[in-house]
Amino acid sequence: MSHRMFPKEEYILKGHAACPGCGATLLLRHVLKALGPNTYLVIPACCTSVIAGPHPRSAFKVPVLHIAFAASAAAASGMIEALDKLGKPANVVVWAGDGGTVDIGIQALSGAAERGHNIIYICYDNEAYMNTGIQKSGSTPYKAWTTTTPTGNVSFKKDVPSIMVSHRVPIVATINPAYPNDIYEKLRKAQGIKDGLKYIHAFSPCPPGWRYDSSLTVKIARLAVETGIWVLYEVDHGKFRLTGPSKNLLDKDKRKPVKEYLKLQGRFAHLREEDIEEIQRLVDAQWESIAKLLKEQE
Amino acid sequence: MAGKERLLLTGNYAAAYAARDADVDVVSAYPITPQTTVIEKIADFIASGELNAKFVRVESEHSAMAALIGASSVGARTFTATSAHGLLYMYEVVWWASGARLPIVMGLVTRALGPPWSIWSEHADFYTMRDSGWNLFFASNAQEVYDLLLISYGVSENQEVILPSCVGWDAFEVSHTYEPVSVLGREEASRFLPPKGSFKPSLSSEEPGSLGNLAYPPEYLDIRHTMRQASDKVLGVFREAAVRYAKLTGRDYSGMYECYRCEDADTIIVGMGSIMGEAYRAVDNLRDEDMKVGALKLWVYRPFPYEELYKAVQNVDTIVTVSRSSVFGSMSPIGLDFASLIASRGLDAKIADYVAGVGGMDVYAEDFVGMVKDAHKNTGRNVWWVR
Numbered sequence: 001m002s003h004r005m006f007p008k009e010e011y012i013l014k015g016h017a018a019c020p021g022c023g024a025t026l027l028l029r030h031v032l033k034a035l036g037p038n039t040y041l042v043i044p045a046c047c048t049s050v051i052a053g054p055h056p057r058s059a060f061k062v063p064v065l066h067i068a069f070a071a072s073a074a075a076a077s078g079m080i081e082a083l084d085k086l087g088k089p090a091n092v093v094v095w096a097g098d099g100g101t102v103d104i105g106i107q108a109l110s111g112a113a114e115r116g117h118n119i120i121y122i123c124y125d126n127e128a129y130m131n132t133g134i135q136k137s138g139s140t141p142y143k144a145w146t147t148t149t150p151t152g153n154v155s156f157k158k159d160v161p162s163i164m165v166s167h168r169v170p171i172v173a174t175i176n177p178a179y180p181n182d183i184y185e186k187l188r189k190a191q192g193i194k195d196g197l198k199y200i201h202a203f204s205p206c207p208p209g210w211r212y213d214s215s216l217t218v219k220i221a222r223l224a225v226e227t228g229i230w231v232l233y234e235v236d237h238g239k240f241r242l243t244g245p246s247k248n249l250l251d252k253d254k255r256k257p258v259k260e261y262l263k264l265q266g267r268f269a270h271l272r273e274e275d276i277e278e279i280q281r282l283v284d285a286q287w288e289s290i291a292k293l294l295k296e297q298e
Numbered sequence: 299m300a301g302k303e304r305l306l307l308t309g310n311y312a313a314a315y316a317a318r319d320a321d322v323d324v325v326s327a328y329p330i331t332p333q334t335t336v337i338e339k340i341a342d343f344i345a346s347g348e349l350n351a352k353f354v355r356v357e358s359e360h361s362a363m364a365a366l367i368g369a370s371s372v373g374a375r376t377f378t379a380t381s382a383h384g385l386l387y388m389y390e391v392v393w394w395a396s397g398a399r400l401p402i403v404m405g406l407v408t409r410a411l412g413p414p415w416s417i418w419s420e421h422a423d424f425y426t427m428r429d430s431g432w433n434l435f436f437a438s439n440a441q442e443v444y445d446l447l448l449i450s451y452g453v454s455e456n457q458e459v460i461l462p463s464c465v466g467w468d469a470f471e472v473s474h475t476y477e478p479v480s481v482l483g484r485e486e487a488s489r490f491l492p493p494k495g496s497f498k499p500s501l502s503s504e505e506p507g508s509l510g511n512l513a514y515p516p517e518y519l520d521i522r523h524t525m526r527q528a529s530d531k532v533l534g535v536f537r538e539a540a541v542r543y544a545k546l547t548g549r550d551y552s553g554m555y556e557c558y559r560c561e562d563a564d565t566i567i568v569g570m571g572s573i574m575g576e577a578y579r580a581v582d583n584l585r586d587e588d589m590k591v592g593a594l595k596l597w598v599y600r601p602f603p604y605e606e607l608y609k610a611v612q613n614v615d616t617i618v619t620v621s622r623s624s625v626f627g628s629m630s631p632i633g634l635d636f637a638s639l640i641a642s643r644g645l646d647a648k649i650a651d652y653v654a655g656v657g658g659m660d661v662y663a664e665d666f667v668g669m670v671k672d673a674h675k676n677t678g679r680n681v682w683w684v685r
Contacts, residue, residue: 037503037506038503039503040372040501040503042368049511049512050512052508052511052512053511053512054511054512054513054514054517055508055511055512055513055514055517055521056517058506058507058508058511060506060508061506062503062506063501063502063503063505063506063507063508063509064501064506064507064508064509064511065367065368065371065500065501065509065510066508066509066510066511067364067367067368067391067394067510068364068390068391068394070360070390071360071361071363071364071367071390071391071394072364073361074326074354074356074358074360074361074362074364074365074368075364075365075367075368076368077326077354077356077361077365077368078324078326078354078364078365078366078367078368078369078370078374078376079368079369079371079372080368081324081352081354081365081369081374082323082324082352082368082369082370082372082373082374082376083372084352085323085324085350085351085352085374086323086372086373086374086495088372088503090503092368107357107358107361108357108358108360108361108364110357111356111357111358111361114357115354115355115356117354
């Protein structure tokens with residue numbers, strides 16, 4: 001797959017405060033290139049509150065409203081309505097972590113989705129509260145180590161994209177920093193749809209939180225897709241379709257074993273063989289559900 | 299004189315008319331008794347085309363204030379109203395609104411906090427905003443609700459200030475009681491209000507900047523100190539706005555409080571809200587007994603108008619402070635405020651501090667008479683709860 005010619009303009013400036021190898025920053029760089037300068041970011045408490053750099057400077061070349069943890073989707077609702085009233089059309093984009101989305105922010109997100117506000121909501125999912133030091137969130141995977149699940153997480157990752165699908169928003173999609181062309185296409189499409197909330201769930205590898213070397217971010221992101229543990233898809237007005245490399249992974253033989261993904265990360269270092277087998281079974285079951293869904297849609 | 303149109307309105311409807319006449323751009327609110335008729339009336343105004351505004355019907359008060367923060371940050375004129383638990387649920391973002399320096403205006407129908415559940419008036423919710431940096435005003439009848447809300451826009455959107463304002467009024471006694479109210483209408487109101495869009499939006503894609511990002515201690519201190527300096531200008535801006543409002547309407551709030559029969563008083567009852575009508579009646583009764591008593595009703599609570607209040611109490615022997623709020627572990631809020639006024643000005647007036655009207659209990663003139671007579675017997679206690 002050829003790399004699309006992205007706009008040269010950078011909206012994340014040198015000197016931002018992200019960790020080396022930060023998946024979230026890589027994602028946001030491509031998101032902003034896709035959306036362009038007429039984009040307002042609304043950011044709740046999350047890693048990006050710090051990445052943006054301290055007052056009075058900002059590492060982002062777009063306007064940013066930093067807002068309290070649970071408040072981002074509601075703030076974006078008010079902002080898009082105000083811009084509409086004032087005759088200043090623009091993209092209003094929530095850029096929130098998984099804690100700010102699947103846990104403390106889910107009520108406001110649900111409200112904004114139900115009201116059909118014209119915003120793009122992006123959850124960059126690094127699968128724990130990373131900014132506060134790697135505590136378990138509702139998006140932490142089964143068995144993963146965090147500082148509050150020292151022997152492994154006993155609960156399952158909350159499936160917020162499906163919750164958003166059930167809100168009947170026009171677009172629900174997943175993205176992954178290893179596939180910038182897919183990011184570009186999905187964001188441009190979301191930008192063009194004005195009659196509702198567009199929900200994007202982004203895979204966001206985190207070197208310090210996942211305990212891997214910062215050079216491996218893209219490799220791990222790619223393996224997440226290739227093993228099928230992260231699925232690239234889009235639900236366009238209720239219709240599900242696989243996108244990018246995930247399109248070719250319905251056949252189990254095409255998918256790499258999840259072990260290849262898990263073994264690179266210290267957060268899974270404590271897993272026993274039977275744990276890995278269980279996770280493999282869960283991933284396979286997920287793909288069977290996808291195959292069934294695609295068949296039903298035909 | 300403008301404002302000839304007199305309507306029979308509840309306090310809540312008067313608030314809705316103020317939002318209409320302020321020509322707000324964005325309203326966001328979540329229903330709570332007894333605030334509901336404010337937002338129902340605004341919804342009617344929008345539906346009928348009398349008000350061209352966006353109404354964001356949020357799923358919580360936290361989101362109501364957050365939505366206004368988003369709207370105000372890009373330059374919209376905003377309004378919300380809430381009450382009691384609604385305010386406490388939005389409390390985090392109440393502080394965010396003032397810290398972000400946004401000229402949001404909010405109505406607060408003051409109501410007691412649970413448990414036990416109570417829908418009746420008390421000012422505990424209002425006092426929780428005391429240190430938040432919001433400008434805090436209190437209305438004791440429907441006309442004052444309308445007037446103080448309009449004046450709030452004049453204060454909040456003043457470029458010297460740019461801080462949010464809240465006007466409180468009592469549950470039911472004011473929120474649901476019909477009274478004649480003079481309203482300006484949008485055209486007349488616009489002669490008083492700052493022109494729409496006159497305050498510079500914090501955020502614009504033409505000049506990308508950031509609102510609320512991480513600040514190290516020196517920058518945090520600097521930002522908070524700048525906010526304090528803005529807050530210090532509020533009373534002057536309020537006075538100036540109130541003088542202009544008085545010229546337009548004949549209703550003068552520039553004194554920041556109303557003092558009833560205070561001229562030669564040696565004892566003054568101080569409080570705010572709807573119970574003050576009975577305090578005035580008590581003053582008349584006590585004057586009939588040749589007691590030199592007056593009553594002072596606060597319109598401006600924060601910033602606390604020390605200088606202006608000093609003028610009212612400098613020659614007084616006894617200040618009877620009455621707070622409509624259950625309070626634990628200290629004097630009442632108004633008692634503390636007047637204690638700080640007396641201490642800072644070196645006055646030797648005595649404060650007798652009372653809590654009255656808790657949970658919607660009626661407070662009658664006889665109760666105030668009792669407080670004044672009780673105050674003259676020094677029993678050495680700090681605070682009395684009345685009934």
